[in-house]
Amino acid sequence: MSGTLPNAALDVRNVMWLLAAMVFVAAPHATRLPEWVGVFFALVVAWRGWIAWSASRNPPRWLVVALTVAAVAATLFAYRRVTGRDAGTTLLVLMAAMKLLEMKTSREVVLAIHLGFVLVMTNFLFSQSIPIAIYMFVCVWLFVATLVGYHRGVGRSPTIRERLMPAGMLLLHAVPLMLVFFILFPRVQGPLWALPQDARAGLTGLSDTMTPGSVSQLIQSEATAFRVQFDGDIPPFSRLYWRGPVLWAFDGRTWKVPELSAAGSMEYSRAERPVRYTVSVEPHGKHWLFSLDVPGTLPRGAGIRHDLQMRSIRPVDTRIRYEMTSYLDYRYGEKLPSTFRALGLSFDERRNPRTVALGRQWARESAGPAQILNRALQLFNAQFTYTLEPPLLTSDDPYDEFLFEVKRGFCEHYAGSFALLMRAAGIPARVVTGYQGGELNPLNRELLVRQADAHAWVEVWLEERGWIRVDPTSVVSPDRIDSGINSALGPIGVIPSLIAADRLRVLANLRFAWDALNSQYNQWVLGYNVDRQRQFLANLGLEISDWKKLALWLTGAVLAVGGLVGLALVLRDLPSRRDPAVVAWDRFCAKLAGTGIVRAPHEGPLDFLARVEAVRPAVAGEAREITGLYVEARYGAGISKREGRDLLARVRRFRGRGPFR
Amino acid sequence: MFANLRQSIADWIFRAKVPETPPVTLAQRRIFVLPTKQGYFFALVVLVLLLASVNYALSIGFVLTFLLASMGAVALLHTWRNLAHLKLRPGRCDPVFAGDTASFRVVLESPSRERYAVGIRRRGEIPAFVDVHATEPTVASLAVPTQRRGRLRCGRLEVFTRYPVGFFHAWSYFDFGLSVIVYPRPDPTAGLPPQQSTSGGDEGIPVPGDEDFALLRGYRPGDPPRQIAWKALARGDDLLTKEFQSTASAELWLDWIDARAPDPEGRLAILAHWVIETERLGQSYGLRLPGVSIAPGRGEPHRNRCLEALALHGEGTAP
Numbered sequence: 001m002s003g004t005l006p007n008a009a010l011d012v013r014n015v016m017w018l019l020a021a022m023v024f025v026a027a028p029h030a031t032r033l034p035e036w037v038g039v040f041f042a043l044v045v046a047w048r049g050w051i052a053w054s055a056s057r058n059p060p061r062w063l064v065v066a067l068t069v070a071a072v073a074a075t076l077f078a079y080r081r082v083t084g085r086d087a088g089t090t091l092l093v094l095m096a097a098m099k100l101l102e103m104k105t106s107r108e109v110v111l112a113i114h115l116g117f118v119l120v121m122t123n124f125l126f127s128q129s130i131p132i133a134i135y136m137f138v139c140v141w142l143f144v145a146t147l148v149g150y151h152r153g154v155g156r157s158p159t160i161r162e163r164l165m166p167a168g169m170l171l172l173h174a175v176p177l178m179l180v181f182f183i184l185f186p187r188v189q190g191p192l193w194a195l196p197q198d199a200r201a202g203l204t205g206l207s208d209t210m211t212p213g214s215v216s217q218l219i220q221s222e223a224t225a226f227r228v229q230f231d232g233d234i235p236p237f238s239r240l241y242w243r244g245p246v247l248w249a250f251d252g253r254t255w256k257v258p259e260l261s262a263a264g265s266m267e268y269s270r271a272e273r274p275v276r277y278t279v280s281v282e283p284h285g286k287h288w289l290f291s292l293d294v295p296g297t298l299p300r301g302a303g304i305r306h307d308l309q310m311r312s313i314r315p316v317d318t319r320i321r322y323e324m325t326s327y328l329d330y331r332y333g334e335k336l337p338s339t340f341r342a343l344g345l346s347f348d349e350r351r352n353p354r355t356v357a358l359g360r361q362w363a364r365e366s367a368g369p370a371q372i373l374n375r376a377l378q379l380f381n382a383q384f385t386y387t388l389e390p391p392l393l394t395s396d397d398p399y400d401e402f403l404f405e406v407k408r409g410f411c412e413h414y415a416g417s418f419a420l421l422m423r424a425a426g427i428p429a430r431v432v433t434g435y436q437g438g439e440l441n442p443l444n445r446e447l448l449v450r451q452a453d454a455h456a457w458v459e460v461w462l463e464e465r466g467w468i469r470v471d472p473t474s475v476v477s478p479d480r481i482d483s484g485i486n487s488a489l490g491p492i493g494v495i496p497s498l499i500a501a502d503r504l505r506v507l508a509n510l511r512f513a514w515d516a517l518n519s520q521y522n523q524w525v526l527g528y529n530v531d532r533q534r535q536f537l538a539n540l541g542l543e544i545s546d547w548k549k550l551a552l553w554l555t556g557a558v559l560a561v562g563g564l565v566g567l568a569l570v571l572r573d574l575p576s577r578r579d580p581a582v583v584a585w586d587r588f589c590a591k592l593a594g595t596g597i598v599r600a601p602h603e604g605p606l607d608f609l610a611r612v613e614a615v616r617p618a619v620a621g622e623a624r625e626i627t628g629l630y631v632e633a634r635y636g637a638g639i640s641k642r643e644g645r646d647l648l649a650r651v652r653r654f655r656g657r658g659p660f661r
Numbered sequence: 662m663f664a665n666l667r668q669s670i671a672d673w674i675f676r677a678k679v680p681e682t683p684p685v686t687l688a689q690r691r692i693f694v695l696p697t698k699q700g701y702f703f704a705l706v707v708l709v710l711l712l713a714s715v716n717y718a719l720s721i722g723f724v725l726t727f728l729l730a731s732m733g734a735v736a737l738l739h740t741w742r743n744l745a746h747l748k749l750r751p752g753r754c755d756p757v758f759a760g761d762t763a764s765f766r767v768v769l770e771s772p773s774r775e776r777y778a779v780g781i782r783r784r785g786e787i788p789a790f791v792d793v794h795a796t797e798p799t800v801a802s803l804a805v806p807t808q809r810r811g812r813l814r815c816g817r818l819e820v821f822t823r824y825p826v827g828f829f830h831a832w833s834y835f836d837f838g839l840s841v842i843v844y845p846r847p848d849p850t851a852g853l854p855p856q857q858s859t860s861g862g863d864e865g866i867p868v869p870g871d872e873d874f875a876l877l878r879g880y881r882p883g884d885p886p887r888q889i890a891w892k893a894l895a896r897g898d899d900l901l902t903k904e905f906q907s908t909a910s911a912e913l914w915l916d917w918i919d920a921r922a923p924d925p926e927g928r929l930a931i932l933a934h935w936v937i938e939t940e941r942l943g944q945s946y947g948l949r950l951p952g953v954s955i956a957p958g959r960g961e962p963h964r965n966r967c968l969e970a971l972a973l974h975g976e977g978t979a980p
Contacts (some may be wrong), residue, residue: 170735569738
């Protein structure tokens with residue numbers, strides 16, 4: 001093997017390149033993995049760098065083995081296992097460091113570079129965002145450049161340009177084939193084997209419970225929940241209630257999704273103002289899907305519950321995209337089965353006694369449910385304020401504490417206490433969580449719904465009317481519903497981020513452009529799954545029925561595109577194309593030959609000209625010009641492009657005919 | 662294992678006539694490309710990346726996997742391109758003494774681009790690497806240690822490259838019939854050659870030489886410049902050549918019979934030493950071997966002729 005590399009010995013610069021590429025690829029992990037991993041990696045790389053720099057010996061074998069064992073032990077100690085996303089990545093980073101430390105030959109360097117490619121992949125387990133993707137492909141470039149460095153450089157170390165250029169060309173030439181693979185490689189649904197538990201760690205989103213304070217944590221997050229593209233007009237902001245988990249079960253503090261999971265139907269006694277739109281949901285690890293009230297269609301692979309909560313059959317582990325139709329004007333559920341009625345009225349008598357008493361008092365004093373609703377809304381309107389930083393409710397009766405003492409709160413406080421008041425007053429009620437509003441990107445008319453738009457509201461059941469939506473937050477802070485969370489929070493806002501800086505239009509526009517780019521990226525790159533692939537290929541006119549057919553197409557396309565790339569490389573490489581002057585001259589000679597003056601093989605251009613002048617003086621002038629240019633081009637200082645064109649034009653015009661002398 | 666496989670495939674495919682007439686241009690069909698061990702390993706890594714992408718549904722992971730896979734495929738073209746259309750000619754292969762290192766030289770020319778890390782090797786030996794410039798011919802010099810005197814044949818050479826990433830080995834074979842004359846190693850203990858027993862006595866027969874001026878004759882192409890009668894030329898005469906003559910008595914015959922050693926190789930070593938020493942002393946000398954006789958003479962070409970005769974003794978005549 002050693003005989004096949006121009007530089008078998010480890011060159012300092014080659015080692016430094018490898019170390020630099022490794023540091024680049026591991027750097028993003030520094031914030032994701034425990035600190036000791038980063039420290040260990042940095043120390044080992046520095047040590048290896050010093051070894052290369054000072055040309056000293058690698059550490060003894062026993063030390064390398066000891067360090068490796070220690071690294072595995074530390075990983076086991078930290079995670080209790082060596083598989084899974086975090087533990088696996090930690091182990092890989094540590095092993096890469098050890099590989100760097102012990103490598104002595106060029107062959108081991110190549111091994112380390114391959115490890116680098118795997119490390120690039122581990123980064124994508126944590127983030128697939130555009131910046132990370134760009135950064136990682138720069139890392140790939142660095143690794144390939146390092147690889148080139150080992151195969152180049154006869155007797156000396158190649159320069160930066162000599163490494164980066166060939167590596168860049170190689171990757172650039174690979175792009176067409178890569179695209180073919182990306183578009184046509186059959187995608188499969190779901191994992192091949194069970195994902196480690198932490199594969200989706202760190203996903204934010206609604207949970208299936210709600211306690212006072214749980215939603216306001218979400219409000220701090222700028223992360224995208226989902227994106228919506230409407231067909232046609234966008235409904236008014238105040239109608240954009242994105243329905244999520246519906247919470248019925250209540251224990252005095254926490255609202256929960258009920259155990260009862262009867263399937264529902266989408267039969268409405270009234271369903272008007274249809275809205276068509278496409279939602280692409282970011283992975284949140286749970287089952288629910290979002291739709292505007294009320295859903296009229298079901299996405300593929302989803303079902304609907306009795307309380308109109310759409311649930312995907314698989315957990316939403318990847319970004320999924322579905323088309324929806326919803327009806328903004330609706331009426332449903334006029335007949336309430338007794339089990340649901342009981343569920344919608346149940347609460348713990350012993351908790352929140354003052355709230356319960358108030359609800360019961362209203363029931364006694366009021367003529368009907370409408371009046372009870374109004375009293376509750378008036379109460380909130382008169383005395384309550386909306387804040388993202390409500391005081392913590394610590395007592396066992398949190399809603400009593402909120403309603404009678406604190407009087408400041410966030411949507412979940414209002415929704416929770418309102419629903420409890422209704423139940424106490426004998427009106428079936430449930431809490432609906434989801435998102436409200438969103439941000440419209442004027443560039444691509446896409447609605448971006450962030451975690452910060454999380455919201456909770458209430459649905460009450462009225463005789464003859466069925467379930468209707470009541471949003472107690474809207475009476476406290478109408479702005480929240482009409483124009484979004486930002487305006488509700490005032491100019492300063494609570495969110496220390498770009499969102500708060502919206503007043504500057506430039507920033508806003510930049511952000512919109514960025515969001516639009518992200519949306520395209522999500523849709524076409526990250527969201528390119530089985531369905532999207534089928535749809536995209538159908539748009540291209542390829543009806544792909546199964547993966548076998550797809551594989552056939554893939555093979556054909558790879559051969560075709562690979563052949564084209566190969567041909568382009570080969571053609572460019574053919575021994576230099578013929579000099580245009582020679583082409584012109586040959587044509588000139590052919591024309592004369594056609595008229596009877598044949599140039600002998602040994603005859604030089606000037607001798608030939610002399611003969612032409614002697615034999616056919618009529619064309620002598622033109623022949624002299626052509627020969628002059630040709631001689632200058634071939635044997636003189638060369639001719640300019642313009643003269644070359646002139647030569648060709650003259651030859652084209654040239655008519656060899658004329659009287660023989 | 663792969664190397665062996667490659668070798669046998671190539672042996673089977675490549676059955677060209679040898680020696681080939683230079684220059685040899687590496688046309689498409691005489692270049693072979695096969696993956697290296699590293700290439701197979703890379704394919705394995707790409708497969709692992711693919712499985713990870715599928716399992717974790719990492720779309721950008723697919724991009725990475727496919728980019729690397731495509732890069733592997735393109736690397737094949739780049740490696741092949743690094744050899745294609747390369748022009749090879751035989752270079753000078755100077756004689757050496759046995760035990761010294763002989764150099765087989767091959768001149769490489771690239772008609773279009775620069776080529777990098779092109780290796781030339783004999784089967785199973787350490788290669789010589791060169792970068793071939795686009796403008797000027799580049800000489801690759803393959804050092805081969807010599808042991809015995811005689812004609813050292815280079816045999817078939819492999820020109821190969823793994824540039825740029827080492828995933829593929831592109832190679833071709835060529836055979837110019839290069840050879841190096843390996844002179845016998847001189848035996849320094851041999852001393853000076855015995856002075857001739859002058860067989861002819863004083864009445865030596867005049868033989869052409871450069872001792873005494875004999876006559877002027879007309880110039881014949883090939884006459885050495887220092888024998889041209891410049892003065893005569895200056896006088897306006899035609900180009901004349903001065904002819905000298907030596908007498909047989911002044912000439913020295915280095916004879917196989919005089920070199921006393923137990924084996925023929927020893928005799929050749931002694932004779933080689935004598936040739937060098939006599940040449941150094943500026944004396945005119947001839948060489949007599951069984952079946953070969955070189956008339957006395959002097960100068961570098963004569964010396965080399967004698968040494969070559971010693972080198973090739975028993976191997977047939979020099980070409």
